[in-house]
Amino acid sequence: MARKRTLPLIEDFDNIPEEALVPENEQPYKVPEHWKWVRLSSLNKYEAQSINPKKTPASYFFVYSVPSYSTGEPEYIAGEDIGSTKQVVETGDVLICKINPRINRVWSVSNPPDGKLIASSEWIVFRPTIGIQDFYRLYFSSQYFRQKLTSQVSGVGGSLTRARPKIVSGYPVLLPPPDEQKRIVEYIEQTNAKIDDVIQRLNQYLEEAPNRRAELIQAGVSGVLTKNWRDGRGNSADKSESMAPEDARKWGSSQILSRKHPKCDEGIAPSISSSELLEKSAVKKSKKLPRIADFDNIPEEALVPEEEQPYPIPEHWKWVRLGALLKYVQRGKGPKYANLETGYLAVSQKCVRWEGLDLTQARPWVASSFQDLNDVRLLREQDLLWNSTGTGTIGRIAVVPPLRENLRDRLAADSHVTVMRTTGLLDSKYLFYFISSIHIQGQVEDGLASGSTNQKELGLAVIKSLPIPLPLIDEQKEIACLLDAALSRVELNMELVQEVLDKVRGLRQQWISAALAGKLA
Structure with missing residues (x-):
């Protein structure tokens, strides 16, 4: 200086x-x-x-x-x-x-x-x-x-x-005297090492949260979470087919994506492209997939052949084509936007968030154009909205929640969002979790979707062809309920961990200030 x-x-x-x-x-x-x-x-x-x-x-x-x-x-x-x-x-x-x-x-x-x-x-x-x-x-x-x-x-x-x-x-x-300076430095360095260790552990917990969510969801849609529930209802036949909880924990994201199950020497069906999926399924323009009306009498065309089944499920569950469980599945319609509020809203990809439907992002739809829509296109409670175009947004899904009176029959999806409406054999929240699973999300952009990098499209035929594990409706509702509770606990734990992390970081400066004021014993 x-x-x-x-x-x-x-x-x-x-x-x-x-x-x-x-x-x-x-x-x-x-x-x-x-x-x-x-x-x-x-x-x-x-x-x-x-x-x-x-x-x-x-x-x-x-x-x-x-x-x-x-x-x-x-x-x-x-x-x-x-x-x-x-x-x-x-x-x-x-x-x-x-x-x-x-x-x-x-x-x-x-x-x-x-x-x-x-x-x-x-x-x-x-x-x-x-x-x-x-x-x-x-x-x-x-x-x-x-x-x-x-x-x-x-x-x-x-x-x-x-x-x-x-x-x-x-x-x-x-x-301070040099010898006390040395003791202060040693104390702070030792304390900082302990704080760094705590911070590292807390950060690791937060970083692992996505994997924790993925494992919980996968455990739900593969029958692991409801094993005790089934056993309590007398479904003892599941013991030979469903994964043990410890296997579910070992079955990380990488194994799910590669279809490698711990108990299978040769793995399970590899990732499948949209063209292969259509080729192997009955859902082609020339064929209509039959709708499943009775769990005990599923048409053979709606069942997924054993060699195409992605992973093991309990014995009484069925692998079926998603389209056979939907009473309505259709891309939304291109809206005519209004500059002023009309009371009618176009639900776009921006509205479809993992945490739910965000209508603050919806734009006004010209009233006369909206009123020309077929009633079936109007969004209803429990409809599923699946973003179906665009790198980075494709794959996000949300369930339409209970709507206020002023929003009923006043919402419709735009042409970048696919609307799915389930039959009585498929619970909307269960389907939401299945589509949220790493098994599906891991292949949306590189497998299920087609088109160039920035023009990815998730086609209706591919959606209808998707294999989905089907338990009875009561078990689907139980799975959705268990996942709601478990994922809420994960979110709560993350908030608590973040609070502790902020406090621990603050403690570092407090201890340093105390040491530099001679207040430490």
Whole structure:
């Protein structure tokens, strides 16, 4: 930090020059009596020394730059590739970033394996006369110092602000005896290690939440969740076919996607494309899939052959074609949009969210055009809406919830959304969970959908041809109920974990502040 020295340097803790001490009325907060508050410049023996690396093009330098701070390591660069003059630094220096000081960037210069140490001019270099490097790094990162640093900056604002070295040189710096500095650093490092471990575990829980949801849903639509329910109703025949709970836990997303079940040596039917699905099923333009009216008398054309069945299910369940369980399945109609509210709404892909139907994204539909729609196109409670076009949106699904009186018969899907209305043999919420499963979602864009990358289409024939595991309606409702409860618990646990995570992160700064105030035993 280039300056004309105005304060004497502190060389000995027990003999601090009076001019270097901070008056009591300027001291930031109370500390133990034997600790001292001193001016930063009285502890900083750094004398500015610049270097132009291009003058030694073959030499290599460790460059402490602002962009490389986030990596935790200085860049290792040849002199010929360094475009500007730098500051010479050395092991033991502490670097305080001047630019945009709202971002807490304080760096300890460490001993290099081989090469010269330099830093960009965006760092204030602090080279302590006495004390522990890591203690000063912690102090310069502390809440008090950061607030002080951001309170007196130059520049127009935001990322263009800079701390002013001349002013910073007069800031109060906490100076405990060196042996206490060492104990404080050791305590904080040990505490931080414990906090980091807790944070890592909490973050891991949050990161695993999608897999946890996927495993629960897959356990539901494969019969695992309702095994005890079936056993209680006397369905003992399921024991040989349904997965054991421990197998369901082992059956992760990657195995579901590849159709590899733990108990199957040769795996299960591989992923199938939309063209293969249509070729193997009865749903072609020339054939109409029969509707299933009775669980005990399912037409053979509606059943899925054993070699096409994606994964094991309980013995009394059936693999059937989805189209045979739908009394209505159709793409929506292209709307004629109105500029003003009409009381009629076009439900688009934006409205179809995983968490439910979001009508705030719906646009007004011209009244006369909407009133010309066939009644069957008007959305009803329990209809399923499946986004059927577009990379990134295709595959999302939602169930139409109970509607307020002013919305009944006033909603219709646009042409990018497929509407599915189930028969009495298929519960809407069960179908929602089946389509939400990794088994389906894992192949929507790369398998079930056809077309170019940005023009993916989920065709009606493919939807009708989809194999779906069919238990009796009572068990479907039980599965939906169990999944509702289990997934709600997952969401609640995630909220609680996030709250704990925020508190733990806050504790880190509290402990550091307490340590830097001498309040730790």
